[in-house]
Amino acid sequence: MAVAASTESMPLARLPQTNSLSAVRTWIYILAALVIAMVAVGGATRLTGSGLSITEWKPVTGAIPPLTEQAWTAEFEKYQQIPQYELMNKGMTLSEFKFIYAWEWGHRQLGRLIGLVFFIPLAWFWARGAIRGRLALTLLGIGALGGLQGAVGWIMVASGLEPGMTAVAPIKLALHLTIASLILACLVWVAAGLNPRPDPIRKVHVGAGPAVLVGLVMLQIVLGGLVAGSKAGFTYNxxxxxxxxxxxxxxALFAVSPWIENFVDNVVLVQFNHRLVAYGIVAIAVWHAWTARRESAGSRYAGRATALAGLTLAQMVLGIVTLLLVVPLWAGLAHQVFAMVVLAMAVVHARVSRP
Structure with missing residues (x-):
């Protein structure tokens, strides 16, 4: 995010027209919304046990789903060869397979759509001169992250196809979610930096609070990925x-040997860490909001800080409800998507608050 473009860093004579910047900003926010949708579909894919239903990675030809009963039977036979089917879903009907296949196919298809929505407008804006220099390089870097995300997604799926595995490796799922979150953060950072109206902060000492909150929210998302991957939310409810x-x-916290593996494989420590960081985020967000309101009451800065504190508290309550209800689909998805909303708000606050 440190390399993200800012209108303040470009010479005035070289700035694209305001209308062009507004269009670029809108496009980037649309991309951010699509990334959040991708996270939601990915969460549904995980919670419905659909992630291993497509056993091959075909970036181009995989866009076409099975169109005949013979093609569906062939795909089902491939799925019947993996451990998840043998150990968990043996006896599944073709109709049931089509349901889980649809989730995974939709997830991959949305990834292809994001690629098109990214690269086609990027080329158009670049050709018109609306994107140039540092901004262009930053966006190309985000595009590279998107390509890396696709590769990591397949590596994650492949980990669940290995002998004896019935789900993807927790650390690889956490990595996949982390890269998606990083892409979202970078997009929001760039878009917020293209705001033509600077934020008046009334000589407030911003400090490290906004940046610290971004870092903690990212850490919490990583820990949430480990909770999801290890299914730690289904225990200690x-x-x-x-x-x-x-x-x-x-x-109990360090029951696994060597001790370092407890942070990934021990559901007790994985869930406990997620709880602890949640408490820390809410405490720091509330303190930051209180400080901002005391030093700059009525300012946009104080308003954003207060909104962020409210979002973190709501997310913690949603997490508790999800845990107590033993992770129903609606609650698990809401908790995952709302984490992206909290991250986006934290990034906007940090970006716009820069002196």
Missing amino acids: TWPLMDGAVVPPAS
């Missing part, structure tokens, strides 16, 4: 206690 204690005993 009580709050505020975990198995009758505020802090589980060390013997």
Whole structure:
């Protein structure tokens, strides 16, 4: 994000016209919305157990789903060869397979759509001179991240096709979610930096609060990916206690050897870390909002800080509800999507608050 373009950094004579900048900003925000939709569909794919239904990676020809009963049977036979079918879904009907296949195909198709919505307008804006220099390089970097995300997605799926595996590796799922979040953060950072109206902050000392919150929200998303990948949300479904204690005993937190693997493979520590960081984010966000309102009451800066504190608190409550209800589909998806909303708000606040 540090390399993101800013209208303030370009010489006035070389700035594209305001209308062009507005169009570019709108396009980037549309991309950000599509990334959030991609995260939502990815979450549904995971929660419905659909992620391994397509056993091959065909970036081009894979855009066409099976169109005949013979083609569907061939795809189903490929799925029947993987451990997930043998160990979890043996006896599944073709109709049931079509349901999980549709989720995974939709997820991949949305990724292709994002690629088209990114590169076609990028070429058009570039040809018209609306994108140039540092902004162009930044957007190309985001495009490269998108390509990396596609490759990591297949590596993640491939991890679930290995002998004895019935789901993808937690750390690879967390990496996939993290890159998606990083792409979203970069897009929002760039778009917010293209705002032609600077934010008057009334001589407020901004400090490190906005940047710290962005970093903590990103960390929490990584931890959430580990919770999702290890299915830690389906255990210890009580709050505020975990198995009758505020802090589980060390013997439970570090039951796996070597100890470092507990941070990925031990559902007790994985869930406990997610809880702890959530408390920290809410506390820091509330403190930041209180400080902003005390030093600059009525300013946009204070308003954004207050809104961000409210969003973090709402997200924590939603996480608790999701845990207590043992991760129903609607709650799991809402919690995952709302995390992206919190991240986007934190990034906008950090970007616009820069002196």
